[in-house]
Amino acid sequence: MTPDVLVIGAGPAGLAAARAASRVGATVALLDASDYVGGQYWRHLPASRAALDQSVLHHDWSSFLALRDEIEGDPRCDVVTSAHVVAIDGDGVHVLIGASDGRDRERRVYRAAAVVLATGAFDRALPVPGWDLPGVFTAGGAQALAKGERVAVGERVVVAGTGPFLLPVAASLGQAGSRVVGVFEASPASRLLRHWLARPWEFGATPDKVGELARYAWGQLRERVPYHVGQAVTAIHGDDHVTSVTVSTLDSSWRPLARGSRTIEVDAVCLGHGFTPRLELAIAAGSRLSAQRFVEVDADQRTSATPYFAAGEITGIGGVDLALAEGAIAGHVAARGRADDLELRHARHARHALVRFATRIDAAHAIGSNWSTWLTPATIVCRCEDVTFGDLLRVSRQSRATGLRSLKLLSRAGLGPCQGRVCGRSVEALLEVRAPGGHLTGGSTMDRRPISTPVRLGELATWTTPEVRKP
Amino acid sequence: MKVLIIGAGIIGAACARTMSRRGIDVTILERGSAVGATSSAGEGNLLLSDKAPGPELALATYSLDLWRRLPAALADEIGNFTSIEFEAKGGLVVATSAEESAGLAQLAEAQRGAGVEARLLSVDETLELEPDVTPSMIAAVHYPQDAQVQPTIATEALLASARAAGARVLVDTLVTGSRRDASGRVVGLTTNRGDFDADHVVVAAGPWSGEVATRLGGTLDVGPRKGWLLVTTPMAHRIAHKVYDANYVGAVQSDGGERQFATVLESTAAGTVLIGSSRENVGFDADADVAAWGAIAARAVRLMPALRDAAIMRAYCGFRPFSRDHLPVIGADRDVAGLWYAAGHEGAGIGLAPGTAELLTALLLGAPTDIPAEPFSSLRPSLARAA
Numbered sequence: 100m101t102p103d104v105l106v107i108g109a110g111p112a113g114l115a116a117a118r119a120a121s122r123v124g125a126t127v128a129l130l131d132a133s134d135y136v137g138g139q140y141w142r143h144l145p146a147s148r149a150a151l152d153q154s155v156l157h158h159d160w161s162s163f164l165a166l167r168d169e170i171e172g173d174p175r176c177d178v179v180t181s182a183h184v185v186a187i188d189g190d191g192v193h194v195l196i197g198a199s200d201g202r203d204r205e206r207r208v209y210r211a212a213a214v215v216l217a218t219g220a221f222d223r224a225l226p227v228p229g230w231d232l233p234g235v236f237t238a239g240g241a242q243a244l245a246k247g248e249r250v251a252v253g254e255r256v257v258v259a260g261t262g263p264f265l266l267p268v269a270a271s272l273g274q275a276g277s278r279v280v281g282v283f284e285a286s287p288a289s290r291l292l293r294h295w296l297a298r299p300w301e302f303g304a305t306p307d308k309v310g311e312l313a314r315y316a317w318g319q320l321r322e323r324v325p326y327h328v329g330q331a332v333t334a335i336h337g338d339d340h341v342t343s344v345t346v347s348t349l350d351s352s353w354r355p356l357a358r359g360s361r362t363i364e365v366d367a368v369c370l371g372h373g374f375t376p377r378l379e380l381a382i383a384a385g386s387r388l389s390a391q392r393f394v395e396v397d398a399d400q401r402t403s404a405t406p407y408f409a410a411g412e413i414t415g416i417g418g419v420d421l422a423l424a425e426g427a428i429a430g431h432v433a434a435r436g437r438a439d440d441l442e443l444r445h446a447r448h449a450r451h452a453l454v455r456f457a458t459r460i461d462a463a464h465a466i467g468s469n470w471s472t473w474l475t476p477a478t479i480v481c482r483c484e485d486v487t488f489g490d491l492l493r494v495s496r497q498s499r500a501t502g503l504r505s506l507k508l509l510s511r512a513g514l515g516p517c518q519g520r521v522c523g524r525s526v527e528a529l530l531e532v533r534a535p536g537g538h539l540t541g542g543s544t545m546d547r548r549p550i551s552t553p554v555r556l557g558e559l560a561t562w563t564t565p566e567v568r569k570p
Numbered sequence: 571m572k573v574l575i576i577g578a579g580i581i582g583a584a585c586a587r588t589m590s591r592r593g594i595d596v597t598i599l600e601r602g603s604a605v606g607a608t609s610s611a612g613e614g615n616l617l618l619s620d621k622a623p624g625p626e627l628a629l630a631t632y633s634l635d636l637w638r639r640l641p642a643a644l645a646d647e648i649g650n651f652t653s654i655e656f657e658a659k660g661g662l663v664v665a666t667s668a669e670e671s672a673g674l675a676q677l678a679e680a681q682r683g684a685g686v687e688a689r690l691l692s693v694d695e696t697l698e699l700e701p702d703v704t705p706s707m708i709a710a711v712h713y714p715q716d717a718q719v720q721p722t723i724a725t726e727a728l729l730a731s732a733r734a735a736g737a738r739v740l741v742d743t744l745v746t747g748s749r750r751d752a753s754g755r756v757v758g759l760t761t762n763r764g765d766f767d768a769d770h771v772v773v774a775a776g777p778w779s780g781e782v783a784t785r786l787g788g789t790l791d792v793g794p795r796k797g798w799l800l801v802t803t804p805m806a807h808r809i810a811h812k813v814y815d816a817n818y819v820g821a822v823q824s825d826g827g828e829r830q831f832a833t834v835l836e837s838t839a840a841g842t843v844l845i846g847s848s849r850e851n852v853g854f855d856a857d858a859d860v861a862a863w864g865a866i867a868a869r870a871v872r873l874m875p876a877l878r879d880a881a882i883m884r885a886y887c888g889f890r891p892f893s894r895d896h897l898p899v900i901g902a903d904r905d906v907a908g909l910w911y912a913a914g915h916e917g918a919g920i921g922l923a924p925g926t927a928e929l930l931t932a933l934l935l936g937a938p939t940d941i942p943a944e945p946f947s948s949l950r951p952s953l954a955r956a957a
C-alpha cells in the first residue's frame with residue numbers, strides 16, 4: 100500500500116487533509132477506526148437508520164455532506180473504515196481492517212510518501228466521588244449516544260465540567276429528549292469574562308465561531324436550561340444508579356466553598372473537562388511534543404519527524420473550524436501542492452485567527468489546581484483497576500517514588516485495558532503534587548503506547564518477517 | 571565508610587539496602603527516577619532453570635535463597651509496603667523437537683548434579699500441570715524452585731528499606747565524572763547537582779555501566795541488549811507455572827550477534843499474561859518493531875495455542891546490561907582504586923540482585939564472601955579483550 104498521502108483519522112481535520120491532498124493530484128488513503136467518516140464531531144446514524152433530518156442534530160451538516168461526498172466520490176481517494184492502526188515503526192504504518200474486537204482481520208502495511216496524523220482527542224472527565232455509578236457519562240459519550248444512537252442518557256440530567264463543549268452537549272441531550280436541569284461550568288465568571296471578552300476585535304476574524312456560540316447560547320435560553328458558572332458537581336449519589344448530585348460553588352482554584360452547596364435530584368450526569376489528545380501514533384512516529392503535550396508542528400503542519408504531518412486536536416484543542424484549516428494545510432503541503440495556492444492561503448489565514456481564539460478559550464477554561472479537594476480517599480480514580488485516590492496517596496507516601504512507572508506499578512493505576520487513556524492525565528496530576536520535590540521525574544508519561552489498539556496474539560503471530568535483521 | 575552508588579535500578583537498590591544495613595553511609599545518585607530503566611522494563615523471573623552449572627548458577631542459587639527470605643525481612647524493615655508478589659510457582663521448560671528434547675534432558679541432568687531440582691516429565695505429566703501447552707510437545711522439565719517477583723515493586727521496596735536504614739536516594743542527579751586524589755584514587759563524583767565525596771564509588775548503572783565507567787576513567791565492557799515483551803489484557807485464564815520453550819536456554823547463552831527469540835509465558839498477579847521476549851544488540855533504540863512482536867507472538871502461539879485469541883494491549887522494551895561472557899562484573903575496577911562495579915547481569919539482574927549485593931558488600935568491607943567472588947572479578951580471563 101503506497102499512496103502519496105496517508106491520512107489517519109477521518110474527522111474534520113483528516114477529511115480536510117484528504118480533500119486538499121487529492122485536489123492537488125495526490126493519491127490518498129484515508130483511514131478511520133469507526134464504521135463511518137465524520138469523527139467525533141460529525142457523528143451520525145448510519146444511512147439505513149437515519150430517521151430524522153440530520154441537520155437538526157448538526158448545524159453544519161451541509162458542509163460535512165459536501166466534504167464527505169467529494170471524498171467518497173473521488174477516485175484518487177481510498178476511504179478505509181474499520182481500519183485500526185496498530186503501530187507505526189520503521190517499516191511503515193501497520194493496520195488491521197475489521198471489527199475492533201475481531202479476529203483474523205485483514206492486515207495492511209502502508210508505506211506512504213507522507214502521512215497526516217489527524218487522530219483527534221477524546222473527552223476527559225475528572226474523577227468525582229460516585230462517578231463510577233451507572234448513569235454517569237462523559238459529556239462526549241452522552242453526546243455520541245444522543246447524536247449517533249438517538250438515545251437519551253436520562254430524564255433529568257445535569258451537565259458539569261468546563262469548556263464551551265458543555266453547551267452543544269446540553270443541546271444534543273435536549274434534542275434526544277432529556278430534560279437538562281442545569282449546566283455547571285467550573286470556571287469562575289471573572290476568568291470567563293477576562294478571556295472571552297478581552298480583545299473583542301479578534302472575534303471579527305472568526306464569524307463562524309461567534310455564530311456557533313450565539314446559536315448555542317440562544318438555544319440554551321430558549322430551552323431555559325440554567326447555565327451556572329463557578330460551580331461544579333462535587334459528589335454523585337446513589338446506590339446502584341445515580342439519584343442525585345451535590346453541586347458546590349468553587350473558588351477560582353476549584354476548591355469547593357463551605358457555603359452554597361446543594362443537592363439536585365437527577366438520573367444522569369454528564370462530565371466534561373476538556374479533551375485529551377490521542378498522541379500514541381505521533382509518539383510512535385517520533386514527533387516531538389510541546390510542553391503542553393500536543394504535537395509540535397511548523398507553519399506547514401509538519402511534525403519534527405519526516406514525513407509525518409499533524410492536524411486537528413492533536414496539535415491543540417481548537418474546534419472544528421481550526422481542524423478544517425489545519426487539515427487543509429497539512430494535506431496540501433503533504434501532497435506537495437504549490438506554495439502560492441489560493442485555498443492554502445485562505446486556510447493559513449483562518450488558522451491564524453482561530454488559533455488565537457482557541458488559546459483564549461483554553462485560558463478561560465483551564466482546569467483549576469485544587470479540583471482534587473473534592474475527592475475522598477474512597478473515590479475511584481482508575482476505573483479499569485479499581486484504584487482509589489486513597490491508594491495513590493498511600494503508595495506515594497510509602498514509597499516516596501517520583502517515577503511514574505513505579506507509581507503505576509505500585510498502585511496499578513493506568514495498567515488496565517484502557518492503558519491510562521481515561522485516567523492517565525488525572526492520575527499523573529494527582530501524583531505530581533504529592534511526589535517528594537513536587538514533581539515527577541524521568542519524563543515518562545502515559546501517552547506512550549507502542550501498540551495503539553489491542554491486537555490478538557494470533558493476528559500478531561502472522562506478522563513475522565525474517566527473524567534475523569540484515570545489517 | 572561513605573559509599574556513592576550510581577543508579578537506582580534493582581542492583582543499586584539491593585546494594586544500598588545491604589550496605590546501609592551494615593552501617594555504611596550510602597547515597598544513590600540516579601539521573602532520572604528510581605526504577606525508571608531496565609528494572610521496570612522486564613519480567614521478574616528468578617530462575618535456576620536457564621542456567622548451566624557454573625558461577626552464574628551458584629550466584630542464582632545463593633540469590634534465590636535470599637529472595638525467599640526477603641518478604642519477611644522487608645515486612646520487618648518497612649512494614650506493610652505493597653506486596654513484592656514473590657511467588658515460587660515453578661518453571662516448566664518445554665521441548666518441541668527431538669533435538670531440543672535431548673539438549674534439555676542433558677542440561678537437567680547436569681543441573682541436578684549441581685543441586686537443582688529438575689524433573690523430567692512425560693507429555694501426559696506436563697499436560698496435567700499445564701493443560702494448555704501444545705500437545706505436539708515432546709518432553710518437558712519441571713523446575714519447582716523457579717520463582718518470580720514484581721521487579722518494580724521489589725526495587726522500590728529495597729529502596730524503602732535502604733532509606734529506613736539511613737540511605738539517601740537522589741533522583742534527577744546525573745553523574746558526569748569522578749574526583750581523584752593525588753594517587754589517582756576515586757574520592758568522589760561530579761554531577762549536574764554538584765560534587766559528592768566518597769570512600770568508594772559503585773557503578774550500578776545497568777546497560778549504561780560501560781559508558782559510566784569510561785566517564786569515570788575505569789574499564790568495563792557492559793552495554794545494551796534489547797528485549798521486547800508483550801502484555802495481554804487481564805484474563806480469567808491463569809497459567810499456573812512459568813512456561814518457556816527449550817530454546818530459551820540457548821538464546822540466553824548466545825552471543826547476541828543476531829536477533830534471538832525465546833518464549834517465556836507467565837500470568838501476573840493482576841491477571842495479565844507476560845509474553846517474552848527478543849534479544850538483540852542494537853544499541854539504545856526503543857522504536858516500535860512490529861516484526862519483533864510478530865516473531866514473539868508466533869512462538870508463543872506455537873507453545874500455547876490457547877493464547878491465540880488473547881488481546882495484546884501493550885508492548886514494551888528494555889535493555890539488558892550485556893557483558894560479553896554473560897556474567898556480571900561484581901568487584902573492583904582493574905586499575906582505579908575506590909571504583910567498584912555491580913553490573914552486567916543481562917537477563918537475570920532481578921534474580922541475581924540480592925546475591926550481588928551481599929558479595930559486593932563483603933568485598934568492600936574486606937570480609938569473607940559466602941560464595942566465591944573470583945568468577946565475577948573484572949580481571950577474569952574471559953573478559954580479556956579479543957583483538
Ligand SMILES: Cc1cc2nc3c(=O)[nH]c(=O)nc-3n(C[C@H](O)[C@H](O)[C@H](O)COP(=O)(O)OP(=O)(O)OC[C@H]3O[C@@H](n4cnc5c(N)ncnc54)[C@H](O)[C@@H]3O)c2cc1C
Nearest residue numbers: 577579581601608609612615745776797888918919920921
Ligand atoms: C525484556 C527483558 C526481560 C527481562 N526479564 C528478566 C527476568 O525475568 N528476570 C531477571 O532476573 N532479569 C530480567 N531482565 C534483566 C533485568 O531487568 C536487568 O538485569 C536488571 O534490571 C538490571 O538492573 P540494573 O540495576 O543493573 O539496571 P537498571 O535498572 O537499568 O538501573 C540502572 C540505573 O542507572 C541509571 N544511570 C545510568 N547512567 C547514569 C548516570 N551517569 N548517572 C546517574 N544514574 C545513571 C539509570 O538511569 C538507571 O536507573 C530482563 C530484561 C529485559 C530487558
